[in-house]
Amino acid sequence: MSKYFRWIRQNINNIYRFLITSMSIILITLLFPNIGNFKYEYQKGKPWMHETLIAPFDFSILKTESEIAHEKDSILKEFYPFYKIDTSVLTKNTNKLNSDLNRKWQKFSKSDSYKKQKYSKQSLEEDYLQFKEYLLTNLKKIYETGIANLENDKKELDFSKLDFINKSVNNLNQIVAANLIYTPKSAYQFLSAKIQSDFPSSAYQEFIQDLNIDSYLQVNLFYEASISEEVKANMLSMVSNSKGIVDAGTRIVLVGDIIDDHTFLVLESLKKDYESILGSSKSHYLIICGQCMLIISCIVLLFLYLRNFRKQILHDNKKLLFILSLVVLYVALTTLVLQFPTINIYIIPFALITIVVRTLMDSRTALFVFIVTILLTGYLAPNKFEFIFLQLTAGIMAIYSLPRLERRGQLVITGIVTLFTYSIVYFAFAITQEGNIAEIEWKNFMWFSINGLLLTFSYSLIYIFEKLFGFLSDVTLIELSNQNHPLLRELLRQSPGTFQHCLQVANLAEAAINQIGGNPLLVRTGALYHDIGKMKNPGYFIENQLGKSNPHDQLDFDKSAQIITDHVKYGVKIAKKHKLPQLIIDFIETHHGAGKVQYFYTSFKNKYPDKEIDEEKFTYPGPDPFTKETAVLMMADSIEASSRSLKEKTPESIRNLIDKIIDKQIAEKRFQNADITFKNVNQAKEIFTNALINVYHARIEYPTEKK
Numbered sequence: 094m095s096k097y098f099r100w101i102r103q104n105i106n107n108i109y110r111f112l113i114t115s116m117s118i119i120l121i122t123l124l125f126p127n128i129g130n131f132k133y134e135y136q137k138g139k140p141w142m143h144e145t146l147i148a149p150f151d152f153s154i155l156k157t158e159s160e161i162a163h164e165k166d167s168i169l170k171e172f173y174p175f176y177k178i179d180t181s182v183l184t185k186n187t188n189k190l191n192s193d194l195n196r197k198w199q200k201f202s203k204s205d206s207y208k209k210q211k212y213s214k215q216s217l218e219e220d221y222l223q224f225k226e227y228l229l230t231n232l233k234k235i236y237e238t239g240i241a242n243l244e245n246d247k248k249e250l251d252f253s254k255l256d257f258i259n260k261s262v263n264n265l266n267q268i269v270a271a272n273l274i275y276t277p278k279s280a281y282q283f284l285s286a287k288i289q290s291d292f293p294s295s296a297y298q299e300f301i302q303d304l305n306i307d308s309y310l311q312v313n314l315f316y317e318a319s320i321s322e323e324v325k326a327n328m329l330s331m332v333s334n335s336k337g338i339v340d341a342g343t344r345i346v347l348v349g350d351i352i353d354d355h356t357f358l359v360l361e362s363l364k365k366d367y368e369s370i371l372g373s374s375k376s377h378y379l380i381i382c383g384q385c386m387l388i389i390s391c392i393v394l395l396f397l398y399l400r401n402f403r404k405q406i407l408h409d410n411k412k413l414l415f416i417l418s419l420v421v422l423y424v425a426l427t428t429l430v431l432q433f434p435t436i437n438i439y440i441i442p443f444a445l446i447t448i449v450v451r452t453l454m455d456s457r458t459a460l461f462v463f464i465v466t467i468l469l470t471g472y473l474a475p476n477k478f479e480f481i482f483l484q485l486t487a488g489i490m491a492i493y494s495l496p497r498l499e500r501r502g503q504l505v506i507t508g509i510v511t512l513f514t515y516s517i518v519y520f521a522f523a524i525t526q527e528g529n530i531a532e533i534e535w536k537n538f539m540w541f542s543i544n545g546l547l548l549t550f551s552y553s554l555i556y557i558f559e560k561l562f563g564f565l566s567d568v569t570l571i572e573l574s575n576q577n578h579p580l581l582r583e584l585l586r587q588s589p590g591t592f593q594h595c596l597q598v599a600n601l602a603e604a605a606i607n608q609i610g611g612n613p614l615l616v617r618t619g620a621l622y623h624d625i626g627k628m629k630n631p632g633y634f635i636e637n638q639l640g641k642s643n644p645h646d647q648l649d650f651d652k653s654a655q656i657i658t659d660h661v662k663y664g665v666k667i668a669k670k671h672k673l674p675q676l677i678i679d680f681i682e683t684h685h686g687a688g689k690v691q692y693f694y695t696s697f698k699n700k701y702p703d704k705e706i707d708e709e710k711f712t713y714p715g716p717d718p719f720t721k722e723t724a725v726l727m728m729a730d731s732i733e734a735s736s737r738s739l740k741e742k743t744p745e746s747i748r749n750l751i752d753k754i755i756d757k758q759i760a761e762k763r764f765q766n767a768d769i770t771f772k773n774v775n776q777a778k779e780i781f782t783n784a785l786i787n788v789y790h791a792r793i794e795y796p797t798e799k800k
Contacts, residue, residue: 590636619680626664
C-alpha cells in the first residue's frame with residue numbers, strides 16, 4: 094500500500110493535470126448538443142459543391158422568421174382583449190347617490206338660488222323625482238357601457254391600434270367598439286355636458302357642482318389578462334411553422350447549382366430534421382462518442398503546442414487550469430446564447446480570449462488557445478465557415494492591435510479595431526451571399542458593436558484572473574515599477590545608495606533584455622526590488638556609507654559575510670510582507686544565485702590559510718537564475734557594483750571587467766538552469782559595455798575664474 098501512496102506522491106502533478114483535462118473534456122461534451130451533424134456545408138448565393146442531393150425522407154419546408162412574424166401579426170389583428178364588467182360597482186355607487194342626493198337636495202331646496210325659481214311645493218317634489226331619475230338612468234347607461242382605466246392597461250395592450258374588445262357581462266360576451274368605452278375622465282365629461290344641456294339653469298349647475306358627480310364614476314370594466322393571453326396563445330398556435338412538404342426521393346439540388354433563397358430554405362429544413370432524427374435514433378451514443386473524439390483532438394492539439402513551445406505552461410498547474418477553464422467557459426457561453434433565438438452568437442466577445450491570454454502569457458499562446466476555442470465553438474455555431482472566418486480575423490487583429498497592455502485606453506482602440514474587422518468581413522460575406530445590399534441583416538452590426546464594447550471590460554477580467562491564478566500582467570508590473578510605490582519610497586529613505594544602484598541595474602538589465610529578447614518590464618521591475626533586503630542593515634553596504642567608516646572593519650570576516658548574505662533572505666521576507674508577486678521575489682532570491690561573498694571569502698582564506706573554512710557562511714542561499722530575465726539581472730547587478738570600484742573607467746577597462754565577471758559566472762555554471770544562449774550572453778556583454786562607457790564618459794574640466 095505504501096508503494097502506491099509513494100507513486101501517487103511522486104506523480105501528483107501528472108495526476109492533477111490528467112484530472113483537470115479529463116474534467117474539461119467531459120464538461121465540453123456535456124455542453125455539446127445531443128443531435129447529429131449535417132454533413133454538408135453550403136452558403137446562400139454560392140454553388141452547391143457536393144454531389145446531387147436527394148431527399149432521404151419526407152420533411153416539411155420551414156417558413157422564414159419574417160413569414161411567421163407576418164402571419165402572427167395578421168392573426169393578432171383579429172384578436173380582441175377580454176374585459177369583464179363588475180356589476181357590484183353600479184349597485185354601490187347607485188346606493189351612494191340615492192343617499193347623498195336626498196340629503197343635498199333638501200339643502201338645495203332651501204337655498205336662495207332655488208327659491209328665486211318660485212316653484213310650488215308640489216313642483217319641488219316633482220323636480221326632485223325627475224332629476225333623481227335622470228341621474229340614475231344616465232349613470233346606469235354609463236356603467237352598462239363600461240368604464241375602463243385604459244391608461245394603465247396600455248402596459249399590456251396598445252389601445253391606439255385597438256378597434257374592438259370582448260366585453261363580458263354576467264358571463265355573456267359581446268364585441269364592442271373600443272372607442273365607445275368610457276374612461277373615468279370621459280364619463281365625467283359626458284355626464285356633465287348632458288346635465289348642462291338638459292338642465293341649463295344656474296341653480297341646477299350650482300347643485301351639480303355641490304353634488305360632485307365625479308365621485309360616483311368608478312372603473313367597472315376590468316382587463317381579463319389570463320383569458321386574453323390564453324385566447325391569444327391559442328390563436329397564435331394555429332400558425333404553422335412549415336409551408337409544404339418535400340417527398341422522399343425528390344431532387345433538392347444539383348452539383349454546381351447556385352443556392353437561391355428557396356433552395357437555401359429547403360436545405361435548412363432538411364438539416365434541422367436530419368440532425369433531430371439522427372440525435373434521437375439508436376446512433377445517439379455513437380454521436381456522443383464522435384463529439385468526444387473531436388473535443389479530445391482539439392485538446393491534444395493544444396497540449397502538443399504547449400509541450401513543444403511552452404513547457405513551462407504545461408508544467409504549471411495553475412496556468413493549465415486557467416487555459417482549460419477559459420475554453421470550457423466559452424463553450425458554455427456559446428451554448429447558453431444559442432438557447433435564445435433573439436440573441437445573436439456574434440454578441441460573444443471571442444476576441445477577449447486573445448486579449449486576456451496575450452496580457453497574462455504571450456501572443457503565440459493567445460492565438461493557439463483562441464484557435465482551439467473557435468474550433469470547438471464553431472461546431473455549435475450556425476454558418477460554421479462564416480463564424481470561424483469572422484472570429485479568426487477579428488482575433489488576429491485584436492492581437493496585433495494590442496502588443497502590450499499598458500493603459501486602459503488601449504482596450505478602447507482594440508474594441509474599435511475588432512468592430513471594424515467584424516463589420517468589414519461580415520459585409521463582404523453578406524454581399525457575396527445576398528448579391529443585394531438591401532437584403533443584408535443590418536441588425537448584426539448592432540451585435541458587433543456590443544461585442545466591441547464588451548472588450549473594454551477585459552481590464553477588470555485580467556485583474557480577476559491575476560488574483561485567481563497567480564499571474565503577473567504588464568499592468569501590474571507598471572504599477573510596481575512606479576517609483577512612488579510605498580516600498581520603493583521606503584528603500585530610497587533608508588538606503589539611498591542602494592536605490593540608485595537598483596535604478597542603474599534596472600537600466601542595464603532592461604537594455605540587454607530589449608536586445609536579446611524577453612520581458613523588459615519584468616526585468617526592470619525585478620531589478621528595482623532585488624536589493625530591498627539591504628534596508629535591514631543599510632550601513633553595512635558600501636553604496637550607503639558615503640565616506641563614513643566601514644563597520645565591517647570591526648567584525649570577523651564570517652560575520653560580515655553573514656550580514657551580506659542575509660540581505661537576500663530579508664528581502665524575500667519584506668517582499669512577502671508587502672505581497673509582491675512570486676515572479677518579483679524570484680529576482681530577489683536569484684540575483685546572487687548560490688555564489689560566494691567573494692571579498693570576505695578570499696580575505697578569510699588569505700588571513701587564515703591553515704584554518705578550515707565553513708563555506709556555507711560565505712555562500713548566498715540561492716537558487717541560481719532559472720529564466721533569461723533573472724540571468725540578465727545577475728550579470729547587470731555584478732557589473733554595476735564592480736564598475737564603481739574601477740580606478741580608471743576607460744572603454745578597455747570596462748570591457749575587461751565585464752568579460753571577467755560574466756565569464757566567471759559562466760565557469761561557476763550560474764546560468765545552466767536559465768534559457769539563455771552564448772549568443773545572448775555576448776549580446777548582453779556588448780550592451781553592458783556600451784551603456785557603462787556612456788555612463789562614465791570623460792567630461793571636460795571647467796576652468797576656474799581668475800580673481
